[in-house]
Amino acid sequence: MRPESQAADGEIVRAVLAGDRERYAQLVDRYRDRYARYATRMLGSVDAAEDAVQDAFVRAYDQLAQCKEPDKFVGWFFLILRNRCFAERRRNRSSASLEAANDVAAVDRADGGAETAEQRRALQRALLELTADQREVFVLKHVEGLSYGEIADRLGTSIPSLKMRMHRAYDKLREQLRDHT
Amino acid sequence: MSGHELHPLVKQLLDGDITLADLPAELRAEGEWALRLLAGVDRTDVSMPAVTWRVMAQLERRRRRFLPWLLAPALAIAAALVIWLVPRTPAPASLVTVRFVLVAPDAKQVSLAGTFNQWDPQATPLVRAGATGVWTATLMLPAGQHQYAFVVDGARWVPDPGAPAIDDGFGRRNSVLTL
Numbered sequence: 001m002r003p004e005s006q007a008a009d010g011e012i013v014r015a016v017l018a019g020d021r022e023r024y025a026q027l028v029d030r031y032r033d034r035y036a037r038y039a040t041r042m043l044g045s046v047d048a049a050e051d052a053v054q055d056a057f058v059r060a061y062d063q064l065a066q067c068k069e070p071d072k073f074v075g076w077f078f079l080i081l082r083n084r085c086f087a088e089r090r091r092n093r094s095s096a097s098l099e100a101a102n103d104v105a106a107v108d109r110a111d112g113g114a115e116t117a118e119q120r121r122a123l124q125r126a127l128l129e130l131t132a133d134q135r136e137v138f139v140l141k142h143v144e145g146l147s148y149g150e151i152a153d154r155l156g157t158s159i160p161s162l163k164m165r166m167h168r169a170y171d172k173l174r175e176q177l178r179d180h181t
Numbered sequence: 182m183s184g185h186e187l188h189p190l191v192k193q194l195l196d197g198d199i200t201l202a203d204l205p206a207e208l209r210a211e212g213e214w215a216l217r218l219l220a221g222v223d224r225t226d227v228s229m230p231a232v233t234w235r236v237m238a239q240l241e242r243r244r245r246r247f248l249p250w251l252l253a254p255a256l257a258i259a260a261a262l263v264i265w266l267v268p269r270t271p272a273p274a275s276l277v278t279v280r281f282v283l284v285a286p287d288a289k290q291v292s293l294a295g296t297f298n299q300w301d302p303q304a305t306p307l308v309r310a311g312a313t314g315v316w317t318a319t320l321m322l323p324a325g326q327h328q329y330a331f332v333v334d335g336a337r338w339v340p341d342p343g344a345p346a347i348d349d350g351f352g353r354r355n356s357v358l359t360l
Contacts, residue, residue, distance in 0.1 A: 036227040053229055148196075166196070174217060
């Protein structure tokens with residue numbers, strides 16, 4: 001018999017829906033870190049991202065019966081987390097820049113000089129000034145390392161549309177950072 | 182094209198479609214600027230080990246809040262119970278025998294961590310009763326209030342659904358036992 005830790009997502013989803021609620025912890029364990037970085041870069045702070053990831057898993061649990069393809073739980077969960085991140089950005093956009101800059105500063109104290117720290121702070125602030133759509137495609141490509149094709153599959157959109165968003169993001173970053181790098 | 186816009190070839194460079202060497206000489210500086218921009222992107226991994234606990238604790242709290250009280254006995258089969266036993270042999274006046282029970286059919290090991298064992302998850306293992314998935318441990322504890330949680334498979338801290346719980350100040354719930 002296959003150990004529980006190796007159970008397929010669909011098997012776990014079906015067990016949870018059948019009443020074995022504790023099995024849901026396996027899905028959380030399995031995917032909480034996979035999207036932690038995405039949420040952190042989208043929201044600009046680890047604390048906000050952790051709240052978002054937690055909330056997304058709770059919402060996914062509530063809506064689990066609506067997961068039409070249990071074996072593709074992770075893709076379905078990602079869209080819930082994405083909606084949560086977009087909503088959070090709409091609510092707290094003004095405070096995110098400062099927190100993000102502080103997070104970057106904390107990292108740079110350990111591994112870089114003042115000039116590098118200032119450049120990274122500026123980049124972080126500039127990324128948070130992008131629209132959520134632009135920022136998302138930037139994060140998925142240049143932080144998560146996905147190809148345009150993979151991003152298009154994940155978001156259910158076209159590659160030309162993604163490239164248009166990304167190229168606008170490049171221009172906006174250029175506008176804000178031309179004196180920094 | 183305004184002065185703020187990157188040249189389309191530089192955008193292709195950022196997309197990874199071409200290399201710096203593919204750019205004409207007059208675009209090299211812009212290309213180098215663009216690559217420095219990408220080099221400054223923070224790609225540090227982020228780990229959120231507390232999320233599992235926080236999610237499961239939130240689901241459990243909500244379940245308990247909305248669970249009709251009269252239905253609780255029917256669900257007790259899936260819940261942990263704490264049963265006070267009458268000691269067969271008299272214990273010292275200040276000690277009380279307590280039996281801790283957790284129903285966890287899928288667990289490989291279960292232990293108890295609490296104020297009575299310095300929260301050491303190795304100190305107090307529970308014993309599985311046959312193939313039923315019922316894990317038990319019997320302890321002699323001093324009278325007073327104790328806080329505790331079950332530790333399933335060495336990693337998952339589970340508050341006792343059959344006992345009152347309080348926030349530990351770090352996002353978890355501790356069960357409370359008053360003797």
